[in-house]
Amino acid sequence: xxxxxxxxRPDASRRSERSRRAIYEAALALxxxxxxxxxxxEGIAARAGVGKQTIYRWWSSKADVLxxxxxDLSAQAAEQAADGGAEYAIPDTGDxxxxxxxxxxxxxxxxxxxxxxxxARALAAEGVVNEQLGREFVATLLAPQLQLYVRRLRAAQDxxxxxxxxxxxxxxxxxxxxxxxxxxxRTGPITHAYTDTLVDYAxxxxxxx
Amino acid sequence: xxxxxxxxRPDASRRSERSRRAIYEAALALxxxxxxxxxxxEGIAARAGVGKQTIYRWWSSKADVLxxxxxDLSAQAAEQAADGGAEYAIPDTGDxxxxxxxxxxxxxxxxxxxxxxxxARALAAEGVVNEQLGREFVATLLAPQLQLYVRRLRAAQDxxxxxxxxxxxxxxxxxxxxxxxxxxxRTGPITHAYTDTLVDYAxxxxxxx
Amino acid sequence: xxxxxxxxRPDASRRSERSRRAIYEAALALxxxxxxxxxxxEGIAARAGVGKQTIYRWWSSKADVLxxxxxDLSAQAAEQAADGGAEYAIPDTGDxxxxxxxxxxxxxxxxxxxxxxxxARALAAEGVVNEQLGREFVATLLAPQLQLYVRRLRAAQDxxxxxxxxxxxxxxxxxxxxxxxxxxxRTGPITHAYTDTLVDYAxxxxxxx
Amino acid sequence: xxxxxxxxRPDASRRSERSRRAIYEAALALxxxxxxxxxxxEGIAARAGVGKQTIYRWWSSKADVLxxxxxDLSAQAAEQAADGGAEYAIPDTGDxxxxxxxxxxxxxxxxxxxxxxxxARALAAEGVVNEQLGREFVATLLAPQLQLYVRRLRAAQDxxxxxxxxxxxxxxxxxxxxxxxxxxxRTGPITHAYTDTLVDYAxxxxxxx
DNA sequence: AGTTAACCGAGACGGTACGTCGAGTCTTCCT
DNA sequence: AGGAAGACTCGACGTACCGTCTCGGTTAACT
Numbered sequence: 001x002x003x004x005x006x007x008x009r010p011d012a013s014r015r016s017e018r019s020r021r022a023i024y025e026a027a028l029a030l031x032x033x034x035x036x037x038x039x040x041x042e043g044i045a046a047r048a049g050v051g052k053q054t055i056y057r058w059w060s061s062k063a064d065v066l067x068x069x070x071x072d073l074s075a076q077a078a079e080q081a082a083d084g085g086a087e088y089a090i091p092d093t094g095d096x097x098x099x100x101x102x103x104x105x106x107x108x109x110x111x112x113x114x115x116x117x118x119x120a121r122a123l124a125a126e127g128v129v130n131e132q133l134g135r136e137f138v139a140t141l142l143a144p145q146l147q148l149y150v151r152r153l154r155a156a157q158d159x160x161x162x163x164x165x166x167x168x169x170x171x172x173x174x175x176x177x178x179x180x181x182x183x184x185x186r187t188g189p190i191t192h193a194y195t196d197t198l199v200d201y202a203x204x205x206x207x208x209x
Numbered sequence: 210x211x212x213x214x215x216x217x218r219p220d221a222s223r224r225s226e227r228s229r230r231a232i233y234e235a236a237l238a239l240x241x242x243x244x245x246x247x248x249x250x251e252g253i254a255a256r257a258g259v260g261k262q263t264i265y266r267w268w269s270s271k272a273d274v275l276x277x278x279x280x281d282l283s284a285q286a287a288e289q290a291a292d293g294g295a296e297y298a299i300p301d302t303g304d305x306x307x308x309x310x311x312x313x314x315x316x317x318x319x320x321x322x323x324x325x326x327x328x329a330r331a332l333a334a335e336g337v338v339n340e341q342l343g344r345e346f347v348a349t350l351l352a353p354q355l356q357l358y359v360r361r362l363r364a365a366q367d368x369x370x371x372x373x374x375x376x377x378x379x380x381x382x383x384x385x386x387x388x389x390x391x392x393x394x395r396t397g398p399i400t401h402a403y404t405d406t407l408v409d410y411a412x413x414x415x416x417x418x
Numbered sequence: 419x420x421x422x423x424x425x426x427r428p429d430a431s432r433r434s435e436r437s438r439r440a441i442y443e444a445a446l447a448l449x450x451x452x453x454x455x456x457x458x459x460e461g462i463a464a465r466a467g468v469g470k471q472t473i474y475r476w477w478s479s480k481a482d483v484l485x486x487x488x489x490d491l492s493a494q495a496a497e498q499a500a501d502g503g504a505e506y507a508i509p510d511t512g513d514x515x516x517x518x519x520x521x522x523x524x525x526x527x528x529x530x531x532x533x534x535x536x537x538a539r540a541l542a543a544e545g546v547v548n549e550q551l552g553r554e555f556v557a558t559l560l561a562p563q564l565q566l567y568v569r570r571l572r573a574a575q576d577x578x579x580x581x582x583x584x585x586x587x588x589x590x591x592x593x594x595x596x597x598x599x600x601x602x603x604r605t606g607p608i609t610h611a612y613t614d615t616l617v618d619y620a621x622x623x624x625x626x627x
Numbered sequence: 628x629x630x631x632x633x634x635x636r637p638d639a640s641r642r643s644e645r646s647r648r649a650i651y652e653a654a655l656a657l658x659x660x661x662x663x664x665x666x667x668x669e670g671i672a673a674r675a676g677v678g679k680q681t682i683y684r685w686w687s688s689k690a691d692v693l694x695x696x697x698x699d700l701s702a703q704a705a706e707q708a709a710d711g712g713a714e715y716a717i718p719d720t721g722d723x724x725x726x727x728x729x730x731x732x733x734x735x736x737x738x739x740x741x742x743x744x745x746x747a748r749a750l751a752a753e754g755v756v757n758e759q760l761g762r763e764f765v766a767t768l769l770a771p772q773l774q775l776y777v778r779r780l781r782a783a784q785d786x787x788x789x790x791x792x793x794x795x796x797x798x799x800x801x802x803x804x805x806x807x808x809x810x811x812x813r814t815g816p817i818t819h820a821y822t823d824t825l826v827d828y829a830x831x832x833x834x835x836x
Numbered sequence: 837a838g839t840t841a842a843c844c845g846a847g848a849c850g851g852t853a854c855g856t857c858g859a860g861t862c863t864t865c866c867t
Numbered sequence: 868a869g870g871a872a873g874a875c876t877c878g879a880c881g882t883a884c885c886g887t888c889t890c891g892g893t894t895a896a897c898t
Contacts (some may be wrong), residue, residue, distance in 0.1 A: 437797070453756070455756065455757075506763050509799060539755055540756055542812070543752045543753070543755035543756040545812060545813075546748055546811050547662070547664070547748055547749055547752040552812060552813055553813060555696055555812075556812055556813060556814055560812065560814060561814075563815070579834065581833060584828065586822070586831050588805070588816070588824055588825065589828060589833050591804075591805035591825070592805065592825075592828060592829060593801075593808065595804035595805040596800035596801065596804040596809075598804065599803075599804040599807050600806045600807060601768065602811065603751070603754060603764075604754075604758070604765060605769060605770075605806075606772070606796070612797070613655060615797055616797065616801075619793065619797065619798060619801060619829075619832075620828075620832070620833060621771055621832055621833050622834060623830055623831045623832020623833070623834075624789050624793050624801070624829060624830050624832070625628035625788065625790070625830050625831060625832075
């Protein structure tokens with residue numbers, strides 16, 4: 001992400017893998033322990049046993065470090081989940097409501113995982129205010145996730161379970177965005193029951209039949 | 210908001226109204242001009258022609274200053290809108306869809322108003338990461354707004370336009386949260402057509418009848 | 419010495435005397451203990467229990483700090499020597515050679531005093547390479563000392579003990595400069611016998627009579 | 628000078644003459660252009676088109692590099708002056724005063740040569756504070772020069788032009804040291820007239836006959 | 837002629853200090 | 868007593884160099 005512009009770019013082939021990993025771990029640990037604002041580049045460097053310059057050589061800011069660290073963490077988690085199998089999609093059992101509920105329940109659990117909580121919040125917050133990072137965050141993490149819902153909804157449309165004139169990209173927001181907002185802004189509790197309800201409301205609509 | 214703890218609390222009756230207003234204006238102006246992270250307490254004090262201590266005497270942090278300043282701004286704007294009147298509600302013409310669309314269109318316009326944009330984003334971002342401020346932000350600004358939707362949806366339920374078993378507090382998120390997320394995370398464009406579609410999808414549901 | 423140019427010069431009347439003294443002491447102590455090059459502004463600040471900014475507010479460099487600290491030390495020493503009496507001159511017993519030898523012997527002793535040694539060397543070295551500081555060093559410390567010799571030599575001329583066509587400002591260098599060079603460049607040992615010899619050679623000349 | 632201690636000393640026979648010369652030139656040029664303190668090992672390496680390690684392999688510090696570079700420069704200059712010849716001495720025309728004046732005038736001219744000025748000052752300054760380098764500087768550059776004066780003065784003693792009880796090593800300082808101090812500490816102007824006067828005072832003494 | 841060991845340019849690395857900025861506290865003087 | 872002003876300690880910033888450490892790539896000497 002976000003490289004220093006031209007000037008005298010460092011030689012990536014000679015980069016220390018050891019330092020990179022140590023920096024990721026230190027950054028995630030610190031954000032988890034003391035929070036994002038009190039996480040400092042200096043602190044990350046010290047904890048990683050690394051010179052500050054090594055951080056500044058490869059990243060442009062602590063937000064940038066954290067973004068990559070979190071990306072790496074997500075990639076690892078994903079790899080673990082798929083167990084090398086790769087396939088990455090929302091299951092399609094034929095029952096759209098059930099499939100969505102299952103995925104959203106998993107998301108709820110993830111949002112409660114303290115390993116993800118702190119860095120995810122920090123990045124989301126930074127992204128709200130820092131457009132460049134925000135777009136990167138969305139493009140690399142959020143958009144791919146949302147795309148999975150798009151695919152699943154298209155399949156449902158093909159199966160006649162969702163009206164064909166519905167735009168899946170918008171439709172998915174009916175159940176994804178409420179969850180997102182409750183998490184980001186703490187406007188309400190996040191439970192399995194809640195996401196189940198969202199799916200029911202969204203698929204069935206609010207008006208009486 | 211967030212007062213200094215007991216110790217020797219200042220005497221509010223002798224507070225300078227002049228300084229308070231100047232600080233609000235300086236804070237909002239600076240956030241608009243240079244962004245939240247580069248807005249400093251020192252900068253606010255200098256711009257307001259005020260000693261730093263005067264800020265620290267009455268607020269606990271720059272986030273706190275900005276929250277109050279923004280509250281003040283919102284109150285002013287609201288007063289202007291209602292023109293001294295009081296009643297604050299979503300119109301009820303009997304056509305729920307139309308009423309919601311109208312209110313959401315107004316919200317879309319407000320979100321595009323640069324006067325609101327910068328401080329609102331800044332506060333939202335701070336709230337994501339700073340729980341205390343986040344709760345204050347939600348309680349004083351967001352929750353009252355959402356309550357208006359709850360009321361309107363209850364009226365619709367009474368009129369038989371919304372299923373009686375629907376929880377209005379959750380239902381409103383079907384059209385409010387997607388807008389919120391697009392704004393906060395820039396996951397998509399924000400237009401009148403978009404919010405209209407949200408209302409249609411939410412009220413009608415996605416499944417074919 | 420060397421003030422920051424115009425810009426926003428700090429208000430000297432509110433300066434902390436406590437910090438100033440602590441900085442002087444820390445600077446002199448550090449130069450004595452670890453040497454000039456390994457004396458850092460950061461180290462001085464830490465030892466003095468002072469913020470770095472407080473040093474940079476009042477001085478432009480570590481050389482500048484040390485110069486003032488040394489000046490202060492010299493002033494104290496002088497005050498102590500004269501015991502408030504003020505009188506500051508080379509004694510005039512009528513015997514020029516004896517008077518000069520006495521003063522030079524005292525100088526030799528001072529040059530061997532470790533309290534003076536380290537900072538004096540450091541300042542002299544810095545002055546060799548840093549013209550601005552060098553001129554300040556000479557003007558405030560060296561020149562006044564040399565002026566005392568000029569006065570004594572003039573008195574000797576009036577008494578007919580020195581040829582009237584001799585320029586005292588140059589003549590004094592015959593015995594002062596050799597001592598200075600031996601000290602600065604370690605070109606030879608510095609003893610009372612040595613300075614006595616210098617006075618004899620200088621007053622009597624090298625050529626046989 | 629100052630070699631790395633035993634350990635794995637590099638093989639001097641495989642040393643790159645090309646690099647050595649480039650480093651000398653870069654070091655002298657940089658000291659002349661930006662001054663000693665802002666001359667860095669990194670800068671010398673970059674300018675010489677050489678790896679940093681190549682410098683650290685053969686020298687222990689930038690002072691050491693500069694000392695050798697300056698020595699090399701002096702050797703070249705001397706070779707040029709003597710035009711391949713060898714004899715290095717103060718002329719002996721029988722007139723001691725005239726001989727000394729001539730040599731000192733030449734020294735004055737050299738001290739004004741900007742090619743020598745910057746590195747010589749830098750080395751002298753470093754030597755004041757860095758005892759090891761100072762002694763090296765004196766031993767390799769200063770002492771041999773002074774020895775020439777010793778020889779010339781001895782010859783003068785043999786010729787009966789200088790009192791036999793005078794120590795030539797001290798006597799020479801009467802006219803050499805004042806010049807050195809004026810140059811090092813800028814305590815006064817350096818002219819031919821000045822050095823002529825020094826010789827006259829030193830040889831003749833200050834006291835009336 | 838092929839191997840090998842050292843120097844070489846390059847530059848990433850863990851560090852230390854730089855000089856600056858801002859935080860939050862404290863003090864002074866004014867209203 | 869509040870307020871304007873701003874000096875204070877402290878901590879972090881992002882940069883510059885330090886001296887060490889690989890990393891290919893040439894050489895030069897020795898099989």
